[in-house]
Amino acid sequence: MRGKIIAANWKMNMKYPAGLALFSDMIDMIHTEVTGPQQTVVCCPFIHLHALAQLAIGHPTISVGAENCHEAESGAFTGEISAGMIRSTGADYVILGHSERRKYNGETSALVCKKTEIALKNTLNPIVCIGETKEERAANRQFECLKRQLDDSAFPLDSNQFSKLVIAYEPIWAIGTSQTASAAQAQDIHRFIRQEIAIRYDQEMADNTLLLYGGSCKPDNAVELFSQPDIDGGLIGGASLNAREFVDIVKVYN
Ligand code: PGA
Numbered sequence: 001m002r003g004k005i006i007a008a009n010w011k012m013n014m015k016y017p018a019g020l021a022l023f024s025d026m027i028d029m030i031h032t033e034v035t036g037p038q039q040t041v042v043c044c045p046f047i048h049l050h051a052l053a054q055l056a057i058g059h060p061t062i063s064v065g066a067e068n069c070h071e072a073e074s075g076a077f078t079g080e081i082s083a084g085m086i087r088s089t090g091a092d093y094v095i096l097g098h099s100e101r102r103k104y105n106g107e108t109s110a111l112v113c114k115k116t117e118i119a120l121k122n123t124l125n126p127i128v129c130i131g132e133t134k135e136e137r138a139a140n141r142q143f144e145c146l147k148r149q150l151d152d153s154a155f156p157l158d159s160n161q162f163s164k165l166v167i168a169y170e171p172i173w174a175i176g177t178s179q180t181a182s183a184a185q186a187q188d189i190h191r192f193i194r195q196e197i198a199i200r201y202d203q204e205m206a207d208n209t210l211l212l213y214g215g216s217c218k219p220d221n222a223v224e225l226f227s228q229p230d231i232d233g234g235l236i237g238g239a240s241l242n243a244r245e246f247v248d249i250v251k252v253y254n
Contacts, residue, residue, distance in 0.1 A: 132171055
């Protein structure tokens with residue numbers, strides 16, 4: 001049976017002391033209120049990684065992740081952070097190919113694939129994001145768009161590499177808009193992604209891959225979304241900046 005993951009994506013929020021305080025509150029709440037085996041992964045800006053990873057020691061169901069990494073191992077890339085550097089902070093995960101990076105930093109699926117490979121080489125678990133735009137959805141081209149993103153961002157990987165990935169479906173029109181995909185819409189897409197994984201790899205891989213939903217996920221809609229058979233958790237942006245809201249989402253799997 002595959003597990004469940006609720007991942008936070010703080011994006012470019014939280015100054016250093018505020019981030020520490022937020023994470024400490026989350027740990028306290030998770031410790032007293034979360035009864036299930038679900039994994040919580042807090043993905044945060046680089047400045048927080050080491051301190052959060054230290055705070056997470058002794059909490060086996062809580063992990064820390066970055067929001068991006070560079071595609072090279074090391075070198076003259078002023079201002080960049082490598083996968084190995086992230087790993088050395090104690091972080092276990094990295095979000096790759098988020099639609100905001102694809103849009104504002106021009107990241108292509110081919111680049112996302114390179115980053116995924118270097119993350120895996122450095123024993124980080126990549127959370128690879130895919131999602132269609134509002135226009136693609138309006139033209140009923142969401143499946144075609146997601147298939148292309150899978151083909152170029154993740155499917156070039158071999159089975160051993162792919163088996164370590166988490167895939168997050170984040171419809172761009174639902175991110176930060178309060179316009180969540182309906183549970184049925186999200187389930188349709190997650191089923192499609194699983195079928196594509198079975199075609200590219202095999203049924204066992206499809207059954208074992210964790211697929212997260214992201215896009216205006218809140219405590220009140222998480223219950224229905226997370227009860228869909230092909231949804232294994234969420235990638236939470238806005239609601240992860242509030243410990244109470246975020247832990248209420250984590251608790252859906254209690
Ligand atoms: P949101 O962001 O929950 O604020 O919509 C999700 C994401 O971008 O990962």
